[in-house]
Amino acid sequence: MKRGPELIDAALEGLIAPSFTRIGFSARQRLFDWRRVDSYDLSGRVIAITGATSGLGRAAAERLAADGATVIVIGRNADKSELVAREIRELTGNPAVSVVVADMGDLDAVRRAADQILRAHDRLDVLIHNAGALSARRAESADGIEMTVASQVVGPFLMTSLLIERLAESGPGRVLTMSSGGMYSAELTVDHLQMNRDAYNGTKQYALAKRAQVTLSELWAQRVAAGSVVFHALHPGWADTPGVESSLPTFHRIVGPLLRDVDAGADTMVWLAADDSDPLASTGGFWLDRRVRSIHRLPNTRRSDTPARRAELWGWVGERAGVTVPVPR
Structure with missing residues (x-):
């Protein structure tokens, strides 16, 4: 009861x-x-976070650094990333905040970023996939992949595969994926994961990518022993971020007074990265406000989520990323 x-x-x-x-x-x-996120001692832990130059990622990076973690700020703009890292060092008094430059939609850049992390750090405790943007116009990456899918599905999959052994060696490592409540509206699809130019809708494309992210997090969790690496996806609720304000101006105007601030939006992400109880006691969860939630709210999304389609998604993303994933045990 x-x-x-x-x-x-x-x-x-x-x-x-x-x-x-x-x-x-x-x-x-x-x-x-809840235990306060400023009460953790993360000294000695190394945490890499994408999309750390603004919004939820910036808030999480600052909090994790204030708790003593070595933080790797991964951003696509070198100047902005360096500025943010410097500001975080000054605000927290933690000198161990560094920068790796990578556009997560550029697979060659992702490979270089992973190599840079591996060369600079002999351990990696947490990898946080937080980078994400909703684009009103369709664009393709240099690899010919629709940009939302490239940067939020294929790029993170590639980075995880390249860093999985280091995460396992530091074990139990953690891979966290910031999704969105918008994924609840999207069915799981591979054939229509990349919307074509004629039918393109940025909001729908974003939701499709977020659904794929959550499914892949569950699939990683099924393939990797929890004693090596745990995988969790989460969504922040409705948070007042620059991305929401610019991409969804009407929503932002109407719901604005009720939106969470960035610290509240980032709370579960920080907690999943820092706490050694519930976040390590399970794997493959989809979280909101420090509790596991269902990944489905609608019958049609549940019907679309078949074992065959999941296997197809794993294969499709792995092929686009150009990797055969090593699975530590």
Whole structure:
């Protein structure tokens, strides 16, 4: 039988708006008496995070550095990444904040970034895939992949495969993927994962990519022993980030007063990276506000999520990434 806090949490989760806004975050924080994310000592741990120059990634990188972690800021713009790293060092007093430049949609850049991380660090405790943008116009990467899929599905898959052994050696390593509540509207598809130019819709393309991300996180978890590396995906709820403001201006204007601030949006990401209890006790979860949630809310997305389609997705992404994935045990 569920206790009072679990009943309230379940009621919030059943109603999207209260769950995803700052209301859900504030209620759960009180209900479950969360440990503060500024109470962790992460000295000696190495954490790499993509998309760390603004929004949720910047908030998480700053918090993790303040907790003593060695933080690798991965960004596509060298000047901006260096500026952010310098600001984080100054704000936290932690000198161990470095930069690796990579556009996650450029597979050659991802390979160079992974090599740079491996050469500079003899351990890697956490890899956080946070980079992501919603584009109104269709574009393709240098590898001929639709850019949203390249940067949020294929690029992260490649980086994970290149760093998986180092994560396992530091074990248990963690791979975290920041998804979006928008994935709830998207079916799992391979044939239509990349929208063509005539039918392109940036919001739908983003949701399709986010659905693929969550599925791949589960598939990684099935293939890699939890004692080596754990995998978790999560979504931040509705957070007030520069990306939301620029990509979804109408949504931002209407929901603005109820949006979470970036620290609240990044809370579960930081907690999954820092805490040694629940985040290491399971693998393959999809989280919101420090609790595992269902990956489906609609019957059509559940019907689309078949074992055959999952296997097809794994093969398709691996082929595009050009890797045969080593699976540590």
